[in-house]
Amino acid sequence: MTVKKVAVLLGxxxxxxxxxxxxxxxxxxxxxxxxxxxxxIDPQASDLAAQINAAGPDVVFNxxxxxxxxxxxxxxxxxxxxxxYTHSGVLxxxxxxxxxxxxxxxxxxxxxxxxxxxADRRAAAAGHLMDPPYVVKPVNEGSSVGVFIIRKGDxxxxxxxxxxxxxxxxxxxxxxxxxxxxxxxxxxxTRALAVTEITTNLEFYDYEAKYAAGGSMHTLPAKIxxxxxxxxxxxxERAHVALGCRGVSRTDFRYDDTQGKHRxxxxxxxxxxxxxxxxxVPEQAAHIGMSYRALCxxxxxxxxxxx
Numbered sequence: 001m002t003v004k005k006v007a008v009l010l011g012x013x014x015x016x017x018x019x020x021x022x023x024x025x026x027x028x029x030x031x032x033x034x035x036x037x038x039x040x041i042d043p044q045a046s047d048l049a050a051q052i053n054a055a056g057p058d059v060v061f062n063x064x065x066x067x068x069x070x071x072x073x074x075x076x077x078x079x080x081x082x083x084x085y086t087h088s089g090v091l092x093x094x095x096x097x098x099x100x101x102x103x104x105x106x107x108x109x110x111x112x113x114x115x116x117x118x119a120d121r122r123a124a125a126a127g128h129l130m131d132p133p134y135v136v137k138p139v140n141e142g143s144s145v146g147v148f149i150i151r152k153g154d155x156x157x158x159x160x161x162x163x164x165x166x167x168x169x170x171x172x173x174x175x176x177x178x179x180x181x182x183x184x185x186x187x188x189x190t191r192a193l194a195v196t197e198i199t200t201n202l203e204f205y206d207y208e209a210k211y212a213a214g215g216s217m218h219t220l221p222a223k224i225x226x227x228x229x230x231x232x233x234x235x236x237e238r239a240h241v242a243l244g245c246r247g248v249s250r251t252d253f254r255y256d257d258t259q260g261k262h263r264x265x266x267x268x269x270x271x272x273x274x275x276x277x278x279x280x281v282p283e284q285a286a287h288i289g290m291s292y293r294a295l296c297x298x299x300x301x302x303x304x305x306x307x
Contacts, residue, residue: 001084006031006300007057009074011042014066015145015168023275024063030296031061043069049077059303060085061296062272066141070272071097079305086299088271089307092244096271099139099173102243109242111235112265114254116175124172125162133177136161138169149177178265180256183222185236186273186284187249188298192233193284197222218280220287228255231264239269246307247299248273250281 008031010024011017021042028038039055041048043064052060060083064070072094078085088096095101100118107113119129124136132154137147146168148158160166182198197219222229236251243249250273256263273281275296285295 001058003036003058003300003303005037005039005055005057006059006061007052007055008038008040008061008063009043009048009069010040010063011044012064012066012069013044014064014068014070015141016066017044019274019276020063020065020069022277023065023279026277026292027061027063027275027296027299030293031300034293034297036300043074048074049081052078052081052083057083059083059300061300061303062086063275065272065274066145067097070270071140075307082305084303084305085307086303087247087307088243088245088249092246092307093271096243096245096249096269097140099137099268102268105242106239106266109238111239111242112263114176114178114265114267116173118171118173121161121166121170121172124174125157125159127156130174130176135173135175135177137173137175139171139173140169178254178256178263179258180254180261180263181222181224183224183232183253183255183264184280185232185251185253186281187236187240187245187251188247188285189302190237190240192236193281194220194287195222195224195229195232196220196280196284197224198280216278218283220283224255224257225262228262228264235264235266236269239266243269243271245269245271246304247302248281248295 008024008028011021028040031038041051072090075090075093132150132152134150184196186193198216200216239251240249249269249271251269252267254265282292
């Protein structure tokens with residue numbers, strides 16, 4: 001397939017809209033610099049199918065993050081339109097976006113996980129459903145949106161979970177908190193790129209830490225034992241394959257090396273990782289010698305239907 005014109009989807013209606021706009025604008029510029037004709041489409045309120053058809057692209061570069069862009073909805077539309085698109089297909093996107101469904105797949109594949117349950121947010125707000133410390137997060141959001149860490153000694157969960165002003169999912173995942181270090185591994189095609197350790201001066205690696213300038217520090221390659229790095233890369237590849245991911249994905253881990261432990265567990269897999277100036281996948285691509293522009297080109301050239 002000869003690709004001349006690319007439609008970049010960016011923005012959208014999810015809680016990650018602003019991040020998607022930054023990712024999308026960056027990818028669009030890189031693709032223009034690579035010689036593609038690029039049109040940017042923000043499906044916030046308009047008829048997306050009509051916008052895409054009017055643009056007439058050879059490929060759709062999906063730079064949407066979160067619900068309605070990363071969860072299989074847009075992928076299904078593009079399958080119906082029979083326009084080749086980037087990243088994972090309908091099933092892998094839907095599975096990965098729903099944290100509990102993804103864990104079901106990981107568990108069946110024998111991948112290491114933390115203990116977790118799913119409950120209504122109001123039940124999670126009423127009292128501890130798991131012995132602290134634990135983490136509460138929406139079951140179908142990304143970028144650490146709506147995440148709370150409940151520490152040992154906290155009398156009760158955050159009242160915000162029961163608020164009438166809550167705008168995220170009512171279904172929450174409550175999972176065991178694992179001390180130690182935050183690691184992440186990008187997979188490109190079926191190959192793991194590297195292991196990055198993420199640290200932050202904020203309470204945890206939340207939305208602000210991920211996207212604000214100076215919000216987090218990335219150590220690449222992570223300063224961990226070679227055996228742990230090799231295991232993380234192997235597990236990321238297995239997670240990518242188990243979900244049926246395509247293109248680029250990124251799997252996040254906790255590595256508990258406290259008190260002489262060496263416990264590595266998967267938290268989740270992102271099927272459309274951020275492509276902002278502070279994002280992890282472009283950093284790992286650069287680490288193996290691939291520029292941002294070349295990464296964007298590879299993603300476009302990998303596009304297809306029936307993903």
